[in-house]
Each structure stands twice: as structure tokens, then as C-alpha cells.
Amino acid sequence: MITFTKTFLNGAVAAAAMMAGTLQMASADVLTMSSWVPPTHFIHTDFLVPLTEKIAEATEGRVTVTILPAPLASPPQHWELARTGVADITWGNFTYEPERFVSMWFAEFPNAGTKAEAQSRALWQTYEQFLADNSAFDGVKMLAVGMFGGGQLHHGAKAVTSPADIANQKFRMGGPIQEKLLTALGSVPVAAPATKAYEMLESGVVDGSLHTMESVVNFRLEDVLKHHTVFPNGLYDATFFVAMNGARWDGLSDADKTAIEGVIGEGLSAAWGKNFDDQSVAAVEKLTASGHEVVEASPELIAEVDRIYGAMVADWIEAAKGAGVSDPQAMLDFYKETYNSLAGE
Structure with missing residues (x-):
């Protein structure tokens, strides 16, 4: 009788524990993430996967994030996926929707910096202080913003260091700010995603392409881009988001939030x-070791870019006011001061 009772009690305890575990799993919040880079890309392996692990750890398993095996839409649609709740979490590029995110243009202009960690922290602080209540960001919970440490100029056949070198050359580029910059420099911009760069360069459709140093390596363009012109403060940049559907965020418990x-x-x-900083350092080392030419832009070319930058900022200030930014110049100044302070740490 005693043996039977012990057996029964042990079994009941085990069953209760199993039921409690099942109920806990059933009540856990499972969030879906749509990502558009392959699982081998460093954004997936070194950023997105660690993020899912951190969320699970922080919430003691009550909230988990599943990265879907394929993106739910094209890269430019990922903000809408999060805003409308088709996916719970997405990441993407503000550049893909330039008219919606006029307020972010300032961080994609020349001279935005070349240290991505400092840039990204400065952009987050700028967003929190100046843009968190802007209607362009309605419908989502912003998890992070980021930049990539300064895009540079790359050519397949020659070093480009002066304004004369860049004139009439065809460059692949990826957005309206880059297009305006290249046009003002007298070159011919050709719009295409970075994934098309290799075939365009190999076939002679373009002479060069705009990239970060890391993307020359990560997009395997070393054979067609052997000359790299570096602007000390960056030629252009891109701004990124990691966002969660606002209603889904609001539905989490206060403890989990x-x-x-x-x-x-x-x-x-x-x-x-x-x-991005780590990837760029490794890319420069690899390209240099492979015999690529890495040169700085001449003072004349830098001065010309600075002149164009001044005109771009003036135009943006008016556009940003129309997009609900009360003092665009103060926001730009705050970003610059914050970046310079963080970059010097």
C-alpha cells in the first residue's frame, strides 16, 4: 500500500510538473521575425540570432523570437510588415522609403562619420530626443537604429581621387541621396541593388559602385572593384531600423516589456x-593584402563634396520642417556633437 501510494504521488507530481511546463509553453509569447539576408550573412549570425537569444534569456523563456526561413516580402516592404503586424519584428533600411523618412536623411549625407558603433548610438539618442513622437514612426516599437560606418567610392579600373577623375564615370548606387551626390559631382548614377553590382561591373554597364568596404568583400566584388577611394568622414551612409509591431509590443506583460x-x-x-566596424576592419585588411589600391580622396574632391553637402543640408532643413521636425538644424547639430563625443571615447 505504501509503495502504491508513493508511486501514485510521484506520478502525480511528475504529471503536474509536465502540465505546468506545457501550460507555460502554451502561454509563452512567440514572436515572428522576417529577415531578408541569407542565414550565412553576418547580420543574421552575429546580430539577429544573438538578439533572439537575449530576448529569451531576459524574459526567462516567456518571450521567444523565431526567425522565419524566408522573408515575407521584399526588403523595401519590411517597415510595413512590422507596422501592420504581418510580422512581429523586422529590420530594414530607412533609405528604401525616402519620402516617409525625410527626417532621417541627415544621417545619410556625406560627413556622417566612419565609426559605425558611435554613429548608431548617436542616431539612437537623436531618434529618442527628436523623433520618437514623429508620426512617420507611428505603429511600431523601435528596438534599434543603426548605420554602417561610411560608404566609399570604388572603381574597377582606376584610382578616383579628384573631381576630374569622377566626371562622366558611371556608378551603381542605391538611393536618392547617393543619386543627387553623384549627379552633382558630374558622374552618371545608375540605380540598382548591391546584389546586381557584380554583373553590372563585369559587363561594363557601370565603371564603379558605391559600397562600404565590408560590402565589397561580403558581396564578393573583389575581382571587379580593385580601386577604393576613402573619404575620411564618409562619402554617404545608410540608416537602418529594427522594429516591432506596436500592438504586439503593447500585448506583452509589463514584466516582459x-x-x-x-x-x-x-x-x-x-x-x-x-x-559593421569589425567587418570593415577585416575587409580593409583583406583588400590591402590582396594588392588592391586604397587611397584617400584629394583635398579638392573632399572640398567639392563638402560644397554639395552644404546645399543638401539646406534643402533638407526645409523638407524636414514639412515632415514635422521642428528644428532640423538642432537635430543635426545634436547628432554631430554626440557622434564626435562617442567616436572619441
Whole structure:
């Protein structure tokens, strides 16, 4: 009788434990993430996967994130996927929707910096202070913002260091700010995604292409881009987001929201930037070791870019006011001062 009772009680305890575990799993929040880079890309392996792990750890498994095996839409549609709740979490490029995110243009202009971690932290602080209540960002919970550490100029056949070198040359580019910059420099911009760069260069459709140093390596363009012109403060940049559907965020428990707040924001933005910094350093080392020509832009070319930059800022200030930014110049100044301070640490 005693043996039977012990057996029964042990079994009941085990069953109760199993039921409690099942109920906990059933009540857990499982979030879906749509990503558009392959699982071998460093953004996936070194940034997105660690983010899912941090969220699970911070919430003690109550909130988990599943990265879907294929993107739910094209890269430019990923903001809408999060805003409308088709996916719970997405990441993407503000550049893909330039009219919606006029307020972000300032960070994609020349001279935005070349240290991605400092840039990304400065952009997060700028977003929080100046843009968190802007209607362009309605419908989402912003988890992080990021930049990539300064895009540069790359050519397949020659070093480009002066304004004369760039005139009439055809360059692949990826957005309206890059298009305006190249046109003002007297070159011919050709719009195409970075994934098309190799075939365009190999076939002679373009002479060069705009990229970060890391993307020359990560897009395997070393054979067709052997000359790299570096602008000390960056020729252009791109701005990125990691966003969660606002209603889905609001539906989490207060305890889980507090826990997740500890692994997002400026810290997550810094992690984004650090990954790009690490990749860029490795890329420069690899390209240099392979005999590629890496040169600085001449003072004349830098001065010409600075002149164009001044005109771009003046135009943007008016556009940003129309997009609901009360003092665009103050926002730009805040970003620059914050970046310079963080970059000097």
C-alpha cells in the first residue's frame, strides 16, 4: 500500500510538473521575425540570432523570437510588415522609403562619420530626443537604429581621387541621396541593388559602385572593384531600423516589456554598429593584402563634396520642417556633437 501510494504521488507530481511546463509553453509569447539576408550573412549570425537569444534569456523563456526561413516580402516592404503586424519584428533600411523618412536623411549625407558603433548610438539618442513622437514612426516599437560606418567610392579600373577623375564615370548606387551626390559631382548614377553590382561591373554597364568596404568583400566584388577611394568622414551612409509591431509590443506583460527594454535601444544599436566596424576592419585588411589600391580622396574632391553637402543640408532643413521636425538644424547639430563625443571615447 505504501509503495502504491508513493508511486501514485510521484506520478502525480511528475504529471503536474509536465502540465505546468506545457501550460507555460502554451502561454509563452512567440514572436515572428522576417529577415531578408541569407542565414550565412553576418547580420543574421552575429546580430539577429544573438538578439533572439537575449530576448529569451531576459524574459526567462516567456518571450521567444523565431526567425522565419524566408522573408515575407521584399526588403523595401519590411517597415510595413512590422507596422501592420504581418510580422512581429523586422529590420530594414530607412533609405528604401525616402519620402516617409525625410527626417532621417541627415544621417545619410556625406560627413556622417566612419565609426559605425558611435554613429548608431548617436542616431539612437537623436531618434529618442527628436523623433520618437514623429508620426512617420507611428505603429511600431523601435528596438534599434543603426548605420554602417561610411560608404566609399570604388572603381574597377582606376584610382578616383579628384573631381576630374569622377566626371562622366558611371556608378551603381542605391538611393536618392547617393543619386543627387553623384549627379552633382558630374558622374552618371545608375540605380540598382548591391546584389546586381557584380554583373553590372563585369559587363561594363557601370565603371564603379558605391559600397562600404565590408560590402565589397561580403558581396564578393573583389575581382571587379580593385580601386577604393576613402573619404575620411564618409562619402554617404545608410540608416537602418529594427522594429516591432506596436500592438504586439503593447500585448506583452509589463514584466516582459521591462526585461526586453534592457536588451534593446542604445545597447542594441551599438551592437549593430560594432558588427559593421569589425567587418570593415577585416575587409580593409583583406583588400590591402590582396594588392588592391586604397587611397584617400584629394583635398579638392573632399572640398567639392563638402560644397554639395552644404546645399543638401539646406534643402533638407526645409523638407524636414514639412515632415514635422521642428528644428532640423538642432537635430543635426545634436547628432554631430554626440557622434564626435562617442567616436572619441
